[in-house]
Structure formats: C-alpha cells, structure tokens
Amino acid sequence: MIDIRVEGIKKNLENKKIIVICGSKGGVGKSTLTFLLSLVFSRFVKVGVCDLDFTGSSLHIIFNSTSTFKEEDGIVLPEVLKNVFLLSVNFFSKDNPLALRGEEITDVFLELLTITNWKDINLLLFDTPPTLTDPILDIFRFLPKAEFWVVSSNSILSFHTTLKFVKLLKEMKKEIPILFVNRIFENDVKGMDVYEELAKNFEKVVFVPFIKDLESFYIDPYKLFDLEITLFNELQYLFT
Amino acid sequence: MIDIRVEGIKKNLENKKIIVICGSKGGVGKSTLTFLLSLVFSRFVKVGVCDLDFTGSSLHIIFNSTSTFKEEDGIVLPEVLKNVFLLSVNFFSKDNPLALRGEEITDVFLELLTITNWKDINLLLFDTPPTLTDPILDIFRFLPKAEFWVVSSNSILSFHTTLKFVKLLKEMKKEIPILFVNRIFENDVKGMDVYEELAKNFEKVVFVPFIKDLESFYIDPYKLFDLEITLFNELQYLFT
Amino acid sequence: MHEFSLARAAKETILSLNCNRIIVYIGQIQQIDIDLFKNALLSELNGMDVNVSFQEVKAKFKCNVCANEFYYDEIDLSEEEKEDIHFLPESIHIFVKCPKCFSNDFKIVEGRGVFIEKCETK
Amino acid sequence: MHEFSLARAAKETILSLNCNRIIVYIGQIQQIDIDLFKNALLSELNGMDVNVSFQEVKAKFKCNVCANEFYYDEIDLSEEEKEDIHFLPESIHIFVKCPKCFSNDFKIVEGRGVFIEKCETK
Ligand SMILES: Nc1ncnc2c1ncn2[C@@H]1O[C@H](COP(=O)(O)OP(=O)(O)O)[C@@H](O)[C@H]1O
Ligand SMILES: Nc1ncnc2c1ncn2[C@@H]1O[C@H](COP(=O)(O)OP(=O)(O)O)[C@@H](O)[C@H]1O
Ligand SMILES: [Mg+2]
Ligand SMILES: [Mg+2]
Ligand SMILES: [Mg+2]
Ligand SMILES: [Mg+2]
Ligand code: NI
Ligand code: NI
Numbered sequence: 146m147i148d149i150r151v152e153g154i155k156k157n158l159e160n161k162k163i164i165v166i167c168g169s170k171g172g173v174g175k176s177t178l179t180f181l182l183s184l185v186f187s188r189f190v191k192v193g194v195c196d197l198d199f200t201g202s203s204l205h206i207i208f209n210s211t212s213t214f215k216e217e218d219g220i221v222l223p224e225v226l227k228n229v230f231l232l233s234v235n236f237f238s239k240d241n242p243l244a245l246r247g248e249e250i251t252d253v254f255l256e257l258l259t260i261t262n263w264k265d266i267n268l269l270l271f272d273t274p275p276t277l278t279d280p281i282l283d284i285f286r287f288l289p290k291a292e293f294w295v296v297s298s299n300s301i302l303s304f305h306t307t308l309k310f311v312k313l314l315k316e317m318k319k320e321i322p323i324l325f326v327n328r329i330f331e332n333d334v335k336g337m338d339v340y341e342e343l344a345k346n347f348e349k350v351v352f353v354p355f356i357k358d359l360e361s362f363y364i365d366p367y368k369l370f371d372l373e374i375t376l377f378n379e380l381q382y383l384f385t
Numbered sequence: 386m387i388d389i390r391v392e393g394i395k396k397n398l399e400n401k402k403i404i405v406i407c408g409s410k411g412g413v414g415k416s417t418l419t420f421l422l423s424l425v426f427s428r429f430v431k432v433g434v435c436d437l438d439f440t441g442s443s444l445h446i447i448f449n450s451t452s453t454f455k456e457e458d459g460i461v462l463p464e465v466l467k468n469v470f471l472l473s474v475n476f477f478s479k480d481n482p483l484a485l486r487g488e489e490i491t492d493v494f495l496e497l498l499t500i501t502n503w504k505d506i507n508l509l510l511f512d513t514p515p516t517l518t519d520p521i522l523d524i525f526r527f528l529p530k531a532e533f534w535v536v537s538s539n540s541i542l543s544f545h546t547t548l549k550f551v552k553l554l555k556e557m558k559k560e561i562p563i564l565f566v567n568r569i570f571e572n573d574v575k576g577m578d579v580y581e582e583l584a585k586n587f588e589k590v591v592f593v594p595f596i597k598d599l600e601s602f603y604i605d606p607y608k609l610f611d612l613e614i615t616l617f618n619e620l621q622y623l624f625t
Numbered sequence: 626m627h628e629f630s631l632a633r634a635a636k637e638t639i640l641s642l643n644c645n646r647i648i649v650y651i652g653q654i655q656q657i658d659i660d661l662f663k664n665a666l667l668s669e670l671n672g673m674d675v676n677v678s679f680q681e682v683k684a685k686f687k688c689n690v691c692a693n694e695f696y697y698d699e700i701d702l703s704e705e706e707k708e709d710i711h712f713l714p715e716s717i718h719i720f721v722k723c724p725k726c727f728s729n730d731f732k733i734v735e736g737r738g739v740f741i742e743k744c745e746t747k
Numbered sequence: 748m749h750e751f752s753l754a755r756a757a758k759e760t761i762l763s764l765n766c767n768r769i770i771v772y773i774g775q776i777q778q779i780d781i782d783l784f785k786n787a788l789l790s791e792l793n794g795m796d797v798n799v800s801f802q803e804v805k806a807k808f809k810c811n812v813c814a815n816e817f818y819y820d821e822i823d824l825s826e827e828e829k830e831d832i833h834f835l836p837e838s839i840h841i842f843v844k845c846p847k848c849f850s851n852d853f854k855i856v857e858g859r860g861v862f863i864e865k866c867e868t869k
C-alpha cells in the first residue's frame with residue numbers, strides 16, 4: 146500500500162526554497178523569527194509560512210488570522226500580510242485543543258503539505274515546535290533539501306539544548322548557515338564555553354535584540370520598521 | 386502479548402504523590418519551576434524529580450549532575466541536592482542528541498518508570514516537554530491520579546497556548562489546582578482577556594518573579610533563599 | 626474540492642510506479658466525494674495506459690487507553706465537524722471520544738486516507 | 748542488575764493475569780542476563796502455581812526512511828554502547844544508523860522488551 150502524499154509533496158514543493166526555522170528548545174523565538182523573517186522577505190518575494198507546531202500553534206495569533214480558508218483547487222491560504230501566506234492547523238482545529246501522537250503528527254504534516262495549493266509561492270518558511278521528535282524527523286525524511294536556520298535564546302539551558310540539536314544536524318550533513326541568538330534575557334550569560342562551542346558550527350551568527358512590547362506590534366507589524374534597530378537590515382541581507 | 390511495564394509502573398508508583406509540572410508552551414519555566422519546587426519541598430520530604438523532556442532535557446544541567454547511576458536493585462537515582470533525586474535520560478544518552486518518534490517516547494517513559502528504584506521517595510515531580518503530544522497522553526494514560534500544576538509565562542502567545550491545554554485538562558477532568566504565571570517578560574501584557582479566561586480555571590494563581598541571573602545559581606541553589614523574594618514562602622505553602 | 630489536490634498526488638504516485646493496473650483505496654473518514662475524485666484522477670491520467678479501480682475502506686478506530694475498537698459508522702458528527710475532518714482527519718480527536726472510556730487518545734486503524742496498490746507491472 | 752526490577756514487573760503482570768501457564772518473551776536488544784532474570788522471576792513467583800517458559804526474540808529494525816530491514820546481530824556495538832542499550836533500548840538511535848541510507852530514524856520492529864503471553868486460564 147503506497148501513501149499518495151509522498152509523491153504529492155515532492156511535486157508540490159519541487160523548485161521551492163525551504164527554510165526551516167528551528168531549535169529544539171522551546172520559547173527561544175522560533176515563531177517570532179519566522180514572523181520577522183516573513184515580514185522582511187515579503188518585500189521581495191511571496192512567502193509561504195507554515196506552522197508545524199500543530200499542537201501549540203502560534204503563528205495564527207502573531208498574524209492575527211482567524212480566517213478559515215477557501216477550498217477551491219486545494220486549500221488556498223489566506224494572505225495575512227502583503228505577500229505572506231499562512232498555513233496553520235488552527236484554521237481546521239479552531240481554538241480547540243488538539244493532542245496528537247507522533248504518528249498523527251506525521252499524518253497531519255503529509256496531509257497539509259499535500260492539499261495546500263502553493264500557487265506561485267516560492268519561498269517557504271517552516272516554523273517548528275520544540276523537542277526533537279516526529280516533526281523534525283519528518284522534515285529530514287520528506288524535505289531532504291531544506292536548509293536549517295537555528296534559533297537559541299541567550300540562556301545556558303538553551304545553548305546546551307541547541308548544541309545537541311546542532312550535533313544531530315551536522316551528523317545528518319544538513320545545511321546550517323545561520324544561528325540566531327535571541328537576546329530575550331537582559332544579561333548574556335557568563336562563562337560562555339557552551340556558546341562558543343555552539344557558534345563555531347555556523348558561518349553566520351545574528352544577534353536579535355529584545356524588542357520591548359513586541360506582542361503589541363501584532364496588530365500592525367509594519368510599525369516594527371519604525372524602531373531604530375539594525376536587525377531588519379541584517380535580516381534583509383539574509384535574503385538571497 | 387502483554388507489556389510487563391504497565392503493571393510494573395502501577396506497583397512502583399502506588400501510594401506516591403505525583404505532580405506534573407506542565408504547560409504546552411515552551412520556555413515558560415516548567416523546568417525552572419520543577420527545580421524551585423524541589424528545592425523548597427525537599428526541606429520536608431524526599432523528592433523524586435523526573436525529566437520527561439527526553440529529547441531536550443534540562444534538569445541535569447540545572448542540577449549540575451553528570452553522574453551516571455548505579456545499577457543495583459534497579460536504577461538508583463543520584464541525590465542531586467539533599468533529599469532531591471533526579472531521573473534524567475541524559476544519564477543514559479550522555480550529551481548525545483537523541484531524536485525519538487512518539488512511540489519511542491512512550492517506550493522510554495515506560496522503561497524508565499519501570500526500572501527506577503524509587504525506594505522511600507514519596508513525592509514525584511514530573512517535568513514535561515512542551516507540545517501536546519505523546520508524553521502528555523502517556524501521563525493521562527499511565528498516571529491517572531496525577532495532579533497538574535500549570536505554568537505559563539506572562540506573554541500573549543503563552544496565555545493562548547496554555548488556555549488550549551487547560552481546556553483539554555478540564556475536559557479530561559484532571560486536578561489543576563495551581564497556575565504559575567512566570568514573569569519572564571518585563572511588562573505584563575495589556576488587554577488581558579485571554580489571561581482572565583485562563584486564570585478563572587484555577588483555585589490559585591502564583592506569580593513567579595523574574596530572578597536576575599537565575600542560571601548562575603545552579604552551582605549553589607540554596608543561595609536563592611538569600612534573595613529577598615516572597616516566592617519561596619508561597620511555594621512552601623503549596624506543600625501539603 | 627481539495628479532491629483535485631489529492632487526485633494530483635495520486636497521479637504523481639501512479640507515474641512513479643510504472644505499472645498498468647492499480648487499485649485506489651479511499652478511506653471513509655475523509656468523506657471524499659468519490660465521483661469528484663474519480664473524475665479528477667481519470668482526467669489527470671488522460672491518455673495513460675493504466676487501469677484504475679476504486680475501493681472505499683471503512684474507518685475503524687482503536688482506543689490507546691482501553692483497547693476498545695469502534696467504527697466511523699457508529700459515531701455522530703455534525704455537518705461542520707464532518708467538514709473539518711474532511712480536510713484534516715486528525716481533527717476527529719477534537720470531536721470524538723472512545724465510547725467506552727471517553728478518552729480522545731485513539732488510533733485510526735483503517736480508513737484514513739488515500740492509498741494505492743500496484744497490481745501489474747508493465 | 749535492573750533485571751530484578753524487570754522481574755518484579757513481570758511478577759505483577761502475572762499476578763494480574765490469573766492463569767497457570769505463561770510464556771515470557773525477552774527481546775534481544777536489551778541483552779538481559781537471562782539466567783539472572785529467570786532466577787529473579789522464579790524466586791518472585793515462589794509458591795505460585797504457574798508454569799513459566801522463556802523465549803528470546805531476535806531484534807529486528809526497519810528504517811523509516813528507506814524501509815530497509817536489518818538485525819541486531821548484523822550491527823557492531825562496543826561494550827559501553829551495549830551497556831547503554833541494556834538500560835534504555837532507545838539509546839540505540841545514538842549509536843546505530845540504517846546500513847543502507849545512514850538514517851537514525853528507524854523502528855525497533857521486534858525484540859525490544861519483555862512481553863508475556865497468557866496461555867491457560869485457571
Ligand atoms: N526578540 C524578542 N523580543 C521580545 N520578545 C521576544 C523576542 N523573541 C521572542 N519573544 C517572546 O518570547 C516568547 C517566546 O517566543 P516564541 O517566538 O513563541 O518562541 P518559540 O516559537 O521558539 O517557542 C514569546 O512570548 C515572544 O513574544
Ligand atoms: N522566573 C525566572 N527568572 C529568570 N529566568 C527564568 C525564570 N523562569 C525561567 N527562566 C529562564 O527562562 C528559560 C526557560 O525556562 P525553562 O525552565 O527552561 O522553561 P521550559 O522548561 O518551560 O522550557 C531558561 O533559560 C530559564 O533560565
Ligand atoms: Mg513557536
Ligand atoms: Mg523544560
Ligand atoms: Mg469547516
Ligand atoms: Mg554505560
Ligand atoms: Ni474537499
Ligand atoms: Ni541490568
């Protein structure tokens with residue numbers, strides 16, 4: 146018995162650039178970075194943003210999108226900002242809790258990527274859940290050409306957890322061009338041996354400043370560009 | 386074919402009080418709260434602390450414990466602080482990355498709880514990973530009498546995600562006596578409708594202050610008691 | 626009408642198989658419009674030398690907690706719930722509980738999605 | 748010697764089954780000291796009217812990526828690695844990769860842990 150979705154996804158995603166925003170620690174800013182990157186990259190290209198944190202979706206809140214979708218020739222994604230198209234399980238589950246076992250996570254992953262009509266979206270940002278479980282293994286398995294952009298907060302716990310994850314990515318010979326160090330915490334930690342060990346795996350390290358009242362920008366994200374932070378220039382350079 | 390571990394766990398954990406420190410959002414302070422609670426409760430009782438975040442363990446870092454264990458009559462847990470005994474997958478996996486599919490998570494869960502010799506430990510704190518997947522479903526299934534102490538940070542994303550999780554706990558008629566609101570972020574969010582909706586599900590809400598340089602206390606956790614914060618008194622009252 | 630997307634996925638799969646007789650199994654839980662799907666697939670395959678037959682598979686569940694087995698035909702769903710499950714079968718965990726122990730931790734054992742069986746190779 | 752813990756779990760299971768003949772299947776991957784385990788279990792069961800036989804199950808793996816099947820007997824493990832797997836079979840994902848595609852995303856199909864089959868009820 147052959148699952149039709151495996152070939153379906155291959156076809157659907159051929160010729161698309163896939164960037165996986167990841168990091169096995171929770172709360173380090175993966176969803177936030179996905180949001181900020183889509184905001185910047187959408188100046189240049191249509192961006193599909195895919196929330197793979199099926200049981201703890203955030204992006205529909207960040208993008209303020211309760212819209213359900215239209216089912217025409219496949220699932221047509223809502224345009225949540227100019228040139229940004231969002232795929233979230235919340236469109237289906239509404240605000241109900243959805244607990245899923247690993248195998249079911251794989252099924253949701255395959256199903257959503259099969260039935261979505263990506264049209265002329267050429268850049269896909271995949272936001273991922275924390276932990277090193279089925280969603281990440283499914284990305285390894287079904288999206289072999291994806292690039293991994295790794296996010297860590299500036300905390301000891303995060304550096305250690307991220308380092309383990311990065312060891313795995315390297316073992317699997319994955320592209321890991323960029324590490325984001327998200328300065329959620331006021332003071333960078335002292336005794337940064339583990340940070341040094343982490344950072345040396347990357348070509349580029351981008352520091353993300355703490356943005357005061359960040360969540361209040363969800364209603365009008367473009368206002369973020371008025372803040373005097375160099376981050377947005379740096380992010381823009383990441384677009385190739 | 387009958388898995389011997391199901392009855393094994395029942396026997397091992399009978400008469401033990403089990404508190405699950407949980408919250409489906411990552412990085413809200415579940416592991417930190419587990420640590421702080423064990424520190425306070427261990428004044429009164431032997432506390433077993435069990436890190437169920439198998440693929441992103443933190444507690445061995447927090448408790449500064451690289452010890453492997455002794456295998457005598459079952460796995461004997463290291464005493465990481467006076468009266469605090471730690472069970473971590475990291476004792477087996479060392480600092481290697483361990484990616485696990487959901488079914489394997491269930492196997493690790495069953496195995497560890499079967500082979501551990503709990504001796505005279507009567508209070509178990511279970512630290513959980515983020516997401517609403519196998520580990521939580523396994524707790525529902527195999528630890529039906531557990532109590533759930535829920536942790537959220539003071540952020541909009543966390544309140545929303547936690548609210549979904551709490552809906553599930555209520556549907557399942559679980560005991561949820563306490564919500565911890567961990568003030569990781571400087572400013573509490575405005576427009577707290579979602580916070581109000583969350584909080585009304587609990588008998589008790591405990592606010593956890595941001596503790597500057599918290600991670601520097603890992604080497605000598607008792608120094609935390611020298612800080613002039615009322616939190617520790619509040620936590621002490623939670624011990625019954 | 627995401628049936629068209631599914632039909633395209635089926636076509637890609639058939640192309641990859643290089644054979645001239647296949648059976649398409651359609652899981653009941655997704656409540657796919659079978660005529661729509663058939664027509665979509667046959668038009669996708671237009672001109673290809675492949676014999677396709679279709680078969681619906683009844684959906685069956687098994688509770689992970691109490692091992693109770695139950696069937697799609699036995700459960701009550703509103704039209705809106707059916708619609709959500711149509712798109713995403715896993716939404717069923719929101720609406721359905723094991724009739725015996727009331728857990729929503731159950732497995733879809735059979736009848737979830739669309740599968741293809743290869744019968745004769747060219 | 749966590750074999751004693753396993754033996755106690757087996758005893759609890761046997762008590763819950765209320766039958767007088769059982770087979771204990773012991774998965775190869777855990778490299779349990781079978782004599783130790785047998786003796787521990789038989790002494791736990793001391794005085795109980797139950798006939799126990801033991802059987803080892805060869806460990807078999809299947810790759811989730813390329814579907815390749817392989818066996819415990821075919822893989823090379825150091826003593827230390829075997830020791831970690833002895834305690835926690837899932838540690839195998841740290842040391843072993845699919846010999847065909849080098850993924851560590853594989854499934855332990857058979858021969859993981861200790862299972863009991865109930866043969867005759869009292
Ligand atoms: N650079 C930042 N400045 C301010 N707040 C941030 C920043 N990065 C993340 N946050 C906040 O931290 C929390 C966790 O971020 P999130 O993107 O949800 O992490 P993850 O997706 O990794 O779990 C959120 O409440 C978010 O608003
Ligand atoms: N009250 C607090 N004060 C200061 N830092 C905190 C506090 N709570 C959590 N942290 C820090 O926030 C990060 C996430 O906390 P953690 O306990 O790892 O969350 P979780 O276990 O929910 O993923 C860690 O780096 C931790 O040190
Ligand atoms: Mg996120
Ligand atoms: Mg944690
Ligand atoms: Mg609907
Ligand atoms: Mg060892
Ligand atoms: Ni449809
Ligand atoms: Ni042993």
Ligand SMILES: [Zn+2]
Pocket residue numbers: 688689690691692693723724725726727728
């Ligand atoms: Zn049931």
Ligand SMILES: [Zn+2]
Pocket residue numbers: 810811812813814815845846847848849850
């Ligand atoms: Zn393989």
